[in-house]
Structure formats: C-alpha cells, structure tokens
Amino acid sequence: MRRVLLTLAALAAGAGTLTAQDAGKASDAIRIGITYRPGTRPGLVVVPGPGLDSARAILARDLDFSDRFQMIEVGPDATAAARTATGPLNYGLYRTFGADHAVELVAAGAGVTVRLHDLAASRVRNQQTYALPSPGDAGFRMAVHRIADEVTRWASGADGYAASRILYLAGGRIYRIDMDGQDNAGVTAAGEPVFSPAWSPDGSRIAYTRLDRWSISVMDLASRAVTTVPGTENGQNITPAFSPDGRSVAYAHMDASGTNIYAADVAQRCCVQRLTVGRFADNLSPTYSPDGRRVAFVSTRAGPPQIYVMGVDGTDQELLASFDFGSTGPSNAPEWSPDGASVVFHREVSRSPQIFILDVASQRVKQLTSVGRNEDPTWAPDGRHVAFVSDRTGRRQIWIVDTETGRVRQLNTAGAARLPSWSRRLRGAGSNP
Amino acid sequence: MRAHALIALAAVATFAACGGKPEPEQPAPVSTTANADSAARAARARQDSIDAENRRRADEEARRRAAADSAAGRASQVMTDLKAMINFDYNEATIRGTDQSNLDRKAAIMQANPGLRIRVSGHADERGSDEYNLALGNRRAAAAQRYLQNKGIDASRIDVISYGEERPLDNAGTEEAYARNRRDEFDVTSGGSNLVAPQ
Numbered sequence: 001m002r003r004v005l006l007t008l009a010a011l012a013a014g015a016g017t018l019t020a021q022d023a024g025k026a027s028d029a030i031r032i033g034i035t036y037r038p039g040t041r042p043g044l045v046v047v048p049g050p051g052l053d054s055a056r057a058i059l060a061r062d063l064d065f066s067d068r069f070q071m072i073e074v075g076p077d078a079t080a081a082a083r084t085a086t087g088p089l090n091y092g093l094y095r096t097f098g099a100d101h102a103v104e105l106v107a108a109g110a111g112v113t114v115r116l117h118d119l120a121a122s123r124v125r126n127q128q129t130y131a132l133p134s135p136g137d138a139g140f141r142m143a144v145h146r147i148a149d150e151v152t153r154w155a156s157g158a159d160g161y162a163a164s165r166i167l168y169l170a171g172g173r174i175y176r177i178d179m180d181g182q183d184n185a186g187v188t189a190a191g192e193p194v195f196s197p198a199w200s201p202d203g204s205r206i207a208y209t210r211l212d213r214w215s216i217s218v219m220d221l222a223s224r225a226v227t228t229v230p231g232t233e234n235g236q237n238i239t240p241a242f243s244p245d246g247r248s249v250a251y252a253h254m255d256a257s258g259t260n261i262y263a264a265d266v267a268q269r270c271c272v273q274r275l276t277v278g279r280f281a282d283n284l285s286p287t288y289s290p291d292g293r294r295v296a297f298v299s300t301r302a303g304p305p306q307i308y309v310m311g312v313d314g315t316d317q318e319l320l321a322s323f324d325f326g327s328t329g330p331s332n333a334p335e336w337s338p339d340g341a342s343v344v345f346h347r348e349v350s351r352s353p354q355i356f357i358l359d360v361a362s363q364r365v366k367q368l369t370s371v372g373r374n375e376d377p378t379w380a381p382d383g384r385h386v387a388f389v390s391d392r393t394g395r396r397q398i399w400i401v402d403t404e405t406g407r408v409r410q411l412n413t414a415g416a417a418r419l420p421s422w423s424r425r426l427r428g429a430g431s432n433p
Numbered sequence: 434m435r436a437h438a439l440i441a442l443a444a445v446a447t448f449a450a451c452g453g454k455p456e457p458e459q460p461a462p463v464s465t466t467a468n469a470d471s472a473a474r475a476a477r478a479r480q481d482s483i484d485a486e487n488r489r490r491a492d493e494e495a496r497r498r499a500a501a502d503s504a505a506g507r508a509s510q511v512m513t514d515l516k517a518m519i520n521f522d523y524n525e526a527t528i529r530g531t532d533q534s535n536l537d538r539k540a541a542i543m544q545a546n547p548g549l550r551i552r553v554s555g556h557a558d559e560r561g562s563d564e565y566n567l568a569l570g571n572r573r574a575a576a577a578q579r580y581l582q583n584k585g586i587d588a589s590r591i592d593v594i595s596y597g598e599e600r601p602l603d604n605a606g607t608e609e610a611y612a613r614n615r616r617d618e619f620d621v622t623s624g625g626s627n628l629v630a631p632q
Binding site (some may be wrong): 195256280282375 | 524560561562563564565567569571572574578579588594595
C-alpha cells in the first residue's frame with residue numbers, strides 16, 4: 001500500500017501543476033473501459049469524507065484483500081483538498097497520487113451511496129445506493145463486504161470474495177469467521193465434538209461429522225435445526241461435501257472392509273448411492289466439480305493416497321493428479337475450484353504437506369507453498385484466493401494466499417485452527433445469521 | 434494354569450464352609466462345688482480352644498488371600514495381554530512381525546473366553562492428513578480384526594473404530610512420540626469379568 005502524506009501547503013502548491021501535466025498525457029485521452037497496465041494493478045483510493053468511517057475502513061481493507069488494486073491511502077490533510085470549491089471530486093489531485101479509481105461513500109438516508117470515479121476520464125463510472133445497517137448491527141459488516149464486491153466488479157470486471165465466510169475447527173468445535181478475520185462466532189455447541197465442516201453452496205447450511213456418533217449432520221444456520229444425512233446412522237462417516245445444487249451430500253463411510261464414498265439426497269432424505277467399491281482400500285474426501293458432473297476424491301487403490309476423479313454416478317474412475325510411484329508423497333484434501341478449472345490439494349514433500357494446484361485441462365500441477373506444514377486448502381469464491389492451515393508461526397493457523405501474486409496473510413482466528421471450508425459468495429438474509 | 438485356578442476355587446469353597454460353623458463349643462458346665470483349680474483349668478482350656486480356632490481361621494484367611502492374589506494375578510495378566518497395544522510403521526496398516534505374538538495371545542484369550550467381546554481402535558500420528566488419518570486408523574484397526582479372524586475368532590466379537598490423530602498418547606512431537614501414537618488399542622466391550630487364562 002502506498003501512503004500519500006501531503007501537507008495542505010504542498011497540495012495547494014503542487015496540485016495545479018501536476019494536474020496540468022496529467023491532462024497533457026496522450027494516453028489519458030484514449031483510455032477506455034477497464035483500466036489495465038501490464039504488470040501493475042490499477043491504483044485505487046477510498047476518498048475520505050465526513051462520517052461512515054468504519055464502513056470506509058472495512059471497504060478499503062476488502063479492496064486491498066482482493067489483490068486486484070494498488071491501494072492508495074490518503075493522509076487526513078488531503079481530505080480538505082479532496083474536493084474543488086464547486087463540489088465534485090478533485091480528479092487531478094487523485095491522479096497525482098497515482099490513482100486510477102476513486103471510491104466515494106456518501107450517506108444517503110439509512111443507506112449509503114457508492115460512487116466509483118474514473119479518474120482518467122474525470123467522470124463517475126458507477127453509482128448505486130445500498131441499505132446499510134448501523135455499525136454494530138449484526139448485518140453491518142456483511143453489507144459493507146457486499147458493497148466491496150460490487151466495487152471490485154465495477155473497477156476490475158472480476159468477482160470479489162469479500163462477502164464470504166470461512167468455517168473452521170478449533171478445540172473440536174466449528175466456528176465461522178468473515179474473510180477479513182472479523183465476526184468470529186461459534187456455530188456448533190461447545191462440548192459436542194465435531195469434524196470436517198463444509199458449506200452448502202448457498203451458504204444456508206453446513207455439513208459436518210459428529211465425532212460422538214460418527215454420523216454426518218446438516219445444520220440449517222438460520223434455524224439451527226440439525227438433521228442426519230441418510231446412510232450415516234451406522235459405522236463411521238467422514239468428509240462430507242455438498243453437491244453444487246445443494247440437494248446431495250457425498251461422504252466417506254468407513255467399516256472393516258475399508259472406506260468408500262457414498263452420496264445421499266438430503267432434500268428428499270433418500271436414495272443412498274455407493275460411488276466407490278474398494279476392498280481394503282480407502283476412498284474419501286469427495287469434492288464436486290461446479291457443474292455437478294464429476295467428483296474428485298482421494299483413493300489408496302494404488303498404495304499411497306492420491307487424487308482421483310469419477311463421474312457423479314461413480315463411473316469412469318481414473319487418476320486425476322499424476323504421481324510417480326515411490327517418490328511422489330501422499331496427496332490429500334482436494335477441493336474443486338469455483339470456476340471448475342483447477343483442483344487444489346495438499347501433497348507431502350519430504351513428509352511435510354504443501355499446497356498444490358492441479359490444472360484440470362492440462363493435468364499439470366504447481367506447488368504453491370514450501371515453508372512449514374501447509375495443508376487442507378479451500379477456495380475463496382473468487383477462484384483466485386486459497387485458505388489453508390499452516391504452522392509457519394509455530395502453531396496451526398489459517399492463512400490466505402493469492403494464487404496469482406503469492407501474497408499471503410494470516411486469518412485472525414482466536415486459537416489453533418484446522419480444516420477450513422470457504423463459503424461461496426453470501427447473499428440474502430438467510431446466509432447472514 | 435486352569436488347574437491352579439481350580440485349587441484356588443476349592444480353597445475358597447472350604448473356607449466358606451468353615452465360616453458357617455458355630456462358635457467353638459463351650460467347656461462343660463462345672464458344679465458349684467468345684468475347687469478354684471479346676472475352675473481355672475476350665476477357663477484356660479476354654480481360652481486355649483478359642484485361641485486355636487482363631488489361629489486356624491487366620492491361617493485359612495492367609496491361605497485364601499494368597500490363592501486369591503494369585504488368581505487375581507493371573508486374571509490381571511490375561512487383561513494385560515488383552516489390552517497390550519500394537520504399533521505401526523509410518524503411513525502403514527500392516528501388522529508387524531514383532532506384534533504377531535501379541536495378537537496370538539489375544540486370539541488364545543478370546544478362544545478361552547467365548548463370551549468376551551473387544552473393540553479395536555486405530556490411531557495415527559499427527560503428521561499425516563487430518564481426515565486421511567481417520568481412514569488410516571480404520572485400516573489399522575481392521576488389520577488387527579482380520580488377523581484375529583484368521584486365528585479363528587468370529588469378526589462379530591471384534592468392533593473396530595478409528596480415532597485418526599484425534600487421541601494422541603504422547604504430544605512430545607518427537608519420532609518416539611509419533612511411533613507411540615501409531616497404534617491399535619484394545620478394550621473389552623463385554624464378558625471381561627472372571628476371564629479364564631488360555632491353556
């Protein structure tokens with residue numbers, strides 16, 4: 001983040017000159033559409049203003065975390081100079097800071113009007129008024145996160161991931177936390193040991209393993225009503241995953257003959273279907289492709305656990321991430337990306353798990369991490385960021401990496417955290433309990 | 434072993450019969466004209482007989498205790514053999530050769546105690562994948578179940594469960610700790626009282 005600290009005097013002296021110089025650039029006159037400079041990200045400034053400070057702070061951080069903008073922080077002295085005498089934004093001034101976009105928040109009744117200014121074209125590119133609960137109200141932060149995703153789409157054309165949450169396990173209990181590390185809250189009851197949380201695609205339900213009964217439970221987040229997935233009443237059942245339409249849950253069922261993947265219809269509570277048949281082999285950790293037609297999973301059919309794929313009905317089972325027998329480490333915890341193009345998983349390198357991404361079309365893998373133990377990856381809804389568990393600071397905590405730039409940040413969970421599961425973009429009141 | 438157990442039981446039975454007997458008989462009543470000597474003699478004889486009986490009872494109690502201790506010792510050894518853990522190599526669920534005699538003893542105990550049912554719980558060290566370790570623990574438990582099954586024990590008498598890496602014995606994080614944590618545990622689920630030692 002670039003910090004621009006200018007005194008009022010400097011602004012008064014310099015602004016006019018620099019604006020004149022900027023206006024003389026030929027490129028400014030022909031720049032249209034999405035601002036793009038090869039190798040650099042467009043500069044974006046959140047305009048300071050009266051009120052709405054906490055909303056602006058959340059918005060600026062969300063836009064920074066999107067990794068799609070060079071965020072420019074304007075010092076407080078610049079606030080006074082942000083507007084010309086007649087009211088509109090001082091486009092020339094912000095251009096001198098290196099900004100391409102300026103985001104302006106203006107209180108509008110019980111809501112907020114959001115404007116995206118195209119500084120090169122000296123015009124408002126997008127404007128929209130949103131309802132905004134008071135800071136401190138339950139829905140306030142998520143409302144700002146949704147605005148951040150809108151601004152990201154306006155300015156970059158790509159979907160953000162600000163309006164999303166991560167489930168994780170700590171002390172045997174499932175918690176959920178906003179992608180910016182705020183609004184941490186317990187989801188399952190304390191003292192009821194659970195495992196392997198997974199989101200439903202619409203964010204209204206979660207599935208998880210109950211370690212006391214070894215069944216798979218589905219909890220409706222709004223009502224907290226819990227049901228048991230058909231077929232998981234007996235034996236040990238682990239690693240649930242929702243189908244993209246939210247109607248089915250696939251899971252692994254363990255018994256003395258091994259571990260196999262089943263799927264059950266949780267909408268009609270019926271129709272348990274066995275998808276793998278491996279005598280004394282393990283098949284687990286199913287993850288649906290976003291089109292709902294394929295399931296990637298872990299299997300020990302060839303010896304060490306590796307990543308395989310099959311049709312959603314269990315047909316056409318084949319290896320997905322190639323490996324060299326005897327030298328490639330065990331591979332586990334696959335998750336199909338929201339765009340369907342990739343599968344992220346972890347693979348042991350020198351007995352330490354590292355995050356890998358498989359390109360499904362080319363079947364090539366690339367290694368994302370190398371320091372410490374890095375495991376159990378999960379995709380952000382933008383298909384670009386990945387959360388995973390890392391012990392790089394000495395204990396297991398959740399980190400988020402931008403798979404394009406490699407920038408990492410730690411998610412601010414309270415204690416040691418495991419088994420993260422990232423929601424899709426959360427919309428509507430039902431996804432905001 | 435079984436012969437010893439029967440002797441111990443016989444000793445217990447004998448003592449139980451003695452315990453039912455009335456107090457030692459009182460000396461015969463003496464006439465009111467008896468002299469002091471004879472009265473003293475009679476009192477001494479009475480006390481002697483009470484003392485003798487008490488000594489006899491104490492000896493019997495000691496013998497019973499010794500017998501019971503030895504029976505308890507044998508029963509406790511049976512339980513120790515039954516609960517002795519086995520361990521596994523990293524990421525493996527194959528029974529090691531060195532653990533075969535351990536499992537053979539368990540098979541013999543289960544043969545000698547047809548009412549005995551056990552649960553095998555499989556565990557993993559904390560280095561592997563959290564979720565995969567549950568499947569690995571399941572295979573480790575199932576491997577012991579299959580071994581006992583091949584020794585003639587009905588699989589229905591052996592429950593299997595996996596705890597993956599969720600219940601480590603040793604949190605030291607050393608190779609030795611990892612090795613201890615890669616294990617099968619054996620617990621009695623029913624028929625565990627009055628265990629008979631195998632022949």
